[in-house]
Amino acid sequence: MGVIYDQKIKLIMRYLNQKFTTLILTLSVVLLTIQDVAAAPFEDFFRSTGKIYVVVAIIAITFLVIVLYLIRLERKINKLEKLQQHESQTS
Amino acid sequence: MIRQSWWKYLGALLIIYVIIVGLLTPMKPGVYEFTPINTKAGKSFTADIITYNTHYKDSSQLRAWLKIDTSYALLSSTIEIQEVNKLKVTFDIPNYNPSTSDVVIADLVIDEKDEHFMVLPQALYITQDSSQVDEGALAWSLSNIENLSENTDFTFPFRWITEESMRNLFFHVSIWFAMFILLIIGIIYAIKYLLSKDLKWDIYSSSLTHVAIVFGIIGMLTGSFWAKFAWGQFWINDPKLNMSAVALLIYLAYWVLRVSITDQDVRARVSAAYSLFAFAALIPLVFVLPRMMDSMHPGNGGNPAFGKDDLDNTMRMVFYPAIIGFTLLGLWISSLYIRFQLLWESYMIKRSN
Numbered sequence: 001m002g003v004i005y006d007q008k009i010k011l012i013m014r015y016l017n018q019k020f021t022t023l024i025l026t027l028s029v030v031l032l033t034i035q036d037v038a039a040a041p042f043e044d045f046f047r048s049t050g051k052i053y054v055v056v057a058i059i060a061i062t063f064l065v066i067v068l069y070l071i072r073l074e075r076k077i078n079k080l081e082k083l084q085q086h087e088s089q090t091s
Numbered sequence: 092m093i094r095q096s097w098w099k100y101l102g103a104l105l106i107i108y109v110i111i112v113g114l115l116t117p118m119k120p121g122v123y124e125f126t127p128i129n130t131k132a133g134k135s136f137t138a139d140i141i142t143y144n145t146h147y148k149d150s151s152q153l154r155a156w157l158k159i160d161t162s163y164a165l166l167s168s169t170i171e172i173q174e175v176n177k178l179k180v181t182f183d184i185p186n187y188n189p190s191t192s193d194v195v196i197a198d199l200v201i202d203e204k205d206e207h208f209m210v211l212p213q214a215l216y217i218t219q220d221s222s223q224v225d226e227g228a229l230a231w232s233l234s235n236i237e238n239l240s241e242n243t244d245f246t247f248p249f250r251w252i253t254e255e256s257m258r259n260l261f262f263h264v265s266i267w268f269a270m271f272i273l274l275i276i277g278i279i280y281a282i283k284y285l286l287s288k289d290l291k292w293d294i295y296s297s298s299l300t301h302v303a304i305v306f307g308i309i310g311m312l313t314g315s316f317w318a319k320f321a322w323g324q325f326w327i328n329d330p331k332l333n334m335s336a337v338a339l340l341i342y343l344a345y346w347v348l349r350v351s352i353t354d355q356d357v358r359a360r361v362s363a364a365y366s367l368f369a370f371a372a373l374i375p376l377v378f379v380l381p382r383m384m385d386s387m388h389p390g391n392g393g394n395p396a397f398g399k400d401d402l403d404n405t406m407r408m409v410f411y412p413a414i415i416g417f418t419l420l421g422l423w424i425s426s427l428y429i430r431f432q433l434l435w436e437s438y439m440i441k442r443s444n
Contacts, residue, residue, distance in 0.1 A: 043319075043320075046319075046320055047320060049255070050118070050143060050254040050255035050256075051253075051254045051255050051256040051320055052255040052256070052258075054255075054256040054259065054316065054317060054320045055114065055255060055256055055258045055259055055262075057316055058259050058262050058263060058313040058316055058317060059110065059262060061309065061312050061313050061316060062262055062266065062309050062313060065305060065308060065309045065312065066305070066309070066420075066424070069302075069305045069424065070424070073424075073427060073428060073431065076431060076435075077431055080431070080434060080435055080438065083438065084438065087442070
């Protein structure tokens with residue numbers, strides 16, 4: 001019973017791991033947790049020096065989301081490459 | 092065009108320019124803190140003022156006024172420099188306000204010679220027990236605000252609360268603009284598809300819309316982070332925010348819709364029609380409805396956009412290139428997606444034969 005259960009969990013985890021959305025969800029959960037734990041220092045830091053670090057964080061967020069999208073695109077291209085390779089090997 | 096690279100490099104260069112100039116241009120001096128915020132008419136009032144980006148040396152170069160409306164001003168009696176960015180300013184508030192109401196709100200104006208003048212709107216609440224409008228008006232019109240120093244260097248204006256995070260305008264706002272431009276181009280291709288039924292145009296349209304959604308997500312995340320440090324909350328119950336979230340959900344449904352239909356022609360037709368309706372819903376949700384309600388967001392009900400005072404010509408010189416740069420970046424990313432999808436389609440056709 002336990003073995004089957006473990007296998008099922010493994011399958012689910014493998015499925016989830018591939019998912020772009022899971023990454024974003026995990027990230028946001030982590031960020032929210034950090035914010036809860038260390039709310040005061042986190043805010044003090046971003047409010048210091050005329051709130052310039054807010055700008056830095058926003059540039060980082062912009063870059064991060066674009067990179068995540070590019071990773072997703074690259075995975076699709078990898079898939080196509082693999083399919084084509086597979087095709088040329090079999091024919 | 093899609094395989095030419097000059098516009099891609101242009102977009103990258105513009106974004107690099109925006110990051111460098113947008114971050115390195117200094118801010119004009121501004122008032123950071125003003126305490127206490129209320130006083131009574133007829134008393135001598137001393138305020139502690141903390142300013143930003145100032146280097147006070149000589150108090151004879153400094154002048155400060157309290158200003159009510161556009162016609163009344165009161166010059167300070169003494170100014171004492173405590174640190175390079177700290178002042179103690181005393182005002183002898185006249186016995187009566189130039190108004191019949193119990194309380195008037197005064198703006199603060201500070202001018203340093205050879206620097207740029209600063210304004211703190213709604214700095215001080217002055218209460219009075221009884222009113223004598225004529226006497227108050229006379230006492231408040233003894234001094235005029237004149238000969239303000241203006242700094243013509245390349246600097247950004249300082250705004251209270253926003254402070255340095257004003258520079259987010261180049262990223263948060265221009266990404267929303269880029270999203271709209273990408274969506275409009277996507278709509279043009281959707282119409283082209285509906286007229287010609289050529290699947291190539293469906294690929295163009297859907298790729299552009301996908302990248303626009305990603306830009307929308309970036310706009311939402313960056314806006315949320317900015318809101319935390321401008322308004323105090325990651326998300327507030329504000330029409331502009333809620334409506335743009337609704338609009339984004341409509342577009343996420345577009346994403347789901349395309350995945351869920353397997354037949355190519357049906358998918359192309361349904362999604363082209365859906366994107367037309369989604370865009371038709373987006374315009375009132377983001378541009379019309381928030382303007383009709385009270386909103387914290389600049390450019391909406393009871394709240395001016397960053398224009399005129401805030402968005403001065405120095406910021407425009409970074410803001411417009413930012414819009415063009417992010418639009419070109421979005422077009423670049425969508426061109427990659429388009430090329431991938433075209434390859435994928437031709438591969439699928441080859442395989443089915």
